[in-house]
Amino acid sequence: MGMLPKNLFKKPNNPLETYDKYNKSASPDIPSEMCVSCPNCHAVLLSSDLDEACHVCPKCGHHFRINARQRISMIADDGSFEEMDASMRSRNMIDFPNYDKKLKHAYLESSSRDAVVCGTAKIGGFPCALFVMEPYFMMGSMGTVVGEKITRLIEYATEHSLPVVGYTVSGGARMQEGILSLMQMAKTSGAVKRHSDAGLLYVVVLTDPTTGGVTASFAMDGDVTLAEPNALIGFAGPRVIEQTIRQKLPSGFQRAEFLYEKGFVDAVVPRGQQKAYLTTLLSLHTKEAL
Amino acid sequence: MDAFDRVIAARAKGRPTGMSFISNIFTDFLEMHGDRRFGDDKAVVAGIARLKEMPVTVIALERGGDTKEKIFRNFGMAHPEGYRKALRQMKLAEKFGRPVICFVDTSGAYCGIGAEERGQGQAIAENLMEMMTLKVPVISVFIGEGGSGGALGLAVADEVWMLENAVYSVISPEGCASILWKDSSKVREAANCLKLTAQDLFSLGVIERILEEPDGNNFETIYETLKTELYAKITENQKLPVQELLDRRYNRFRKIGVVK
Known part of the structure; x- marks a missing residue:
């Protein structure tokens, strides 16, 4: 038996989950007002794409x-x-x-x-x-x-x-x-x-x-x-x-x-x-x- | 008595409930059951009776007296089928030219899975629409608690009367306190803020009449007053042309909250 990692059953931190839905930047490289993370599937979306898609997540269909x-x-x-x-x-x-x-x-x-x-x-x-x-x-x-x-x-x-x-x-x-x-x-x-x-x-x-x-x-x-x-x-x-x-x-x-x-x-x-x-x-x- | 004392009085054990009003004011009461769609809601009592010599349709939200009856009546909290039963009887009243008298006493429409599945919101909404154009006189009397939409579902009427200690509110004081102060113990303050007493509602132009209550639960004088006054008001309204009656009912609500 090898050593099991201590936190095997702990849910890994998903950094996106802690982000404020609308305002915080999902990536440090992109200014906050330009992208949004989907509160449902956590996909990072460009605001301009979201605008074009009637504010519906193109990945999961979540209606913002x-x-x-x-x-x-x-x-x-x-x-x-x-x-x-x-x-x-x-x-x-x-x-x-x-x-x-x-x-x-x-x-x-x-x-x-x-x-x-x-x-x-x-x-x-x-x-x-x-x-x-x-x-x-x-x-x-x-x-x-x-x-x-x-x-x-x-x-x-x-x-x-x-x-x-x-x-x-x-x-x-x-x-x-x-x-x-x-x-x-x-x-x-x-x-x-x-x-x-x-x-x-x-x-x-x-x-x-x-x-x-x-x-x-x-x-x-x-x-x-x-x-x-x-x-x-x-x-x-x-x-x-x-x-x-x-x-x-x-x-x-x-x-x-x-x-x-x-x-x-x-x-x-x-x-x-x-x-x-x-x-x-x-x-x-x-x-x-x- | 402050507003919350009235709430306590309205909910008090031993206070006469809908059935007592029916049996003491009317004769020849025949209860009619069921909404023909789902079932028979025991929180709503509906039927045909006589007010003096006049045939009328009577509908009451019944909360029940002792514990056993309270459970049977679901504490006066109606399901959608209760509102649909009431509407069915109101439509029959219209067909036969009978005036409608409603007695309201409920903490609110029931919140539960079945109630939502069967369209609690839709059932109340339909009553509001249909009652507004019901071509016979309609009077609602608040005898205890008037809880929000569940009470309004039987209170789109030509006139709304309230017993002195009855209350009528958009939300319970408990609900208001927990939303406002996150503290359900501040019910007394909440009750005051909500302006839910008969006197407040009269001042706001929401009701037409306050019926004085005697000390204790001896409601004999109230029943007598109601018998006379309901009869008088209904006879008066029956003389109006139908369109006039409906215009007055519409304007009764239309004027509330007119903003410039």
């Missing part, structure tokens, strides 16, 4: 989280997006501790006024009303501004006979606005119902993560519900469920593919194919198509 503006530029035809209610800002209506500070921080982090960007756009030449939630603003949480902007957009679409396309990403209702944020669930769903009763199309694309009060309202009100691969989608967050039932959740639970299997998602569409998919879908719902 992107902000609302990036998404709009991927989906809307060049120069077609006209933003609505861009300056609407949240106020601390119930004097919740530290909420003002949180809002300021969220603004600095996301350069966005709140957690959704709304406007009109063309997708593959087809006009629509488009909302895209902003994950970097308080994790896309829904307060009164999110509820109000989405409601206004849907009402505008109803008035102008436009389809609505919405991208969701959210931790749920915004606790800091108390009951007022809960009421936005009813408000947005009511607007969707009126839009639907007018015979108009509403398409939702669920992205990672979509949970809580957003899942229990306008995210699940669509005529067509799409999801990005591996997106976490649920009512209760996985940690809350684990604490409630005191057992570990099966792998893949609450992922896009799981919801697809259970019958709650029409199709799982990778980011790079979404624009083409939406274009076809919108074309099938034009009046001329009938």
Whole structure:
């Protein structure tokens, strides 16, 4: 018997694992802003390649989280997006501790006024009303501004006979606005119902993560519900469920593919194919198509 | 009483639950079971009854009295099939022109594997949409705890009333405290921050009416008041043209959180 190395069963250090996902350089030779390591497969990717690949890892298909503006530029035809209610800002209506500070921080982090960007756009030449939630603003949480902007957009679409396309990403209702944020669930769903009763199309694309009060309202009100691969989608967050039932959740639970299997998602569409998919879908719902 | 005292009162053992309200306010109650899709959720009691002479549809979130019944009722935490059972009964109410009365008392919609598999979020979302355009009068009465989306799933109504010690919140004080201060013992502070008492919600324009509670659990006067007041409000709303009723319901929510 030869000598066994002392650390035979110890997992060797993988230097990439300790790197900050987005900011740290993966190689000392390349400046940090030029490359990124994939949090899923740890492949080192050039930022420029990632940009071209719609921020999807070319090695493993991991969908990187992107902000609302990036998404709009991927989906809307060049120069077609006209933003609505861009300056609407949240106020601390119930004097919740530290909420003002949180809002300021969220603004600095996301350069966005709140957690959704709304406007009109063309997708593959087809006009629509488009909302895209902003994950970097308080994790896309829904307060009164999110509820109000989405409601206004849907009402505008109803008035102008436009389809609505919405991208969701959210931790749920915004606790800091108390009951007022809960009421936005009813408000947005009511607007969707009126839009639907007018015979108009509403398409939702669920992205990672979509949970809580957003899942229990306008995210699940669509005529067509799409999801990005591996997106976490649920009512209760996985940690809350684990604490409630005191057992570990099966792998893949609450992922896009799981919801697809259970019958709650029409199709799982990778980011790079979404624009083409939406274009076809919108074309099938034009009046001329009938 | 501060906000957390109300939370304790709302959850208190011995406080009358949904079934007591049904049996004391209505006559001829016939319970209807099942959602025709998956099963029968015991946390939701639904059926047809008479309010004075008027046939109505009654739906209650029932948390159960003693331990055995609490378990049977899953502590009033509904699964998706509970919300779908409720919606099915509401649609029947619409078909037969019956007003709908909901009693809300739940710590929230159930969090679990089955609930997620069967689309808890989708079930609540569908109720919010459908209730908004239900062509009959709808009134929801909060009798104990109103936990977040699980409560709202039965509270898209023409008016929402609350008992004095009932609460209605986007998150439980425990959940709020553990997120905010990473300390679930700071529930009292959290309850205050959330503005979850009937008085707070009335001031915020979220509810229309507060029903005073007598000392102890003698709810006789409340049942009597509810019998009279529900009847009066429903008769009043039945006189409205349907579109007017639906516009009012829509605007009731539309005005909450209007931002310039």
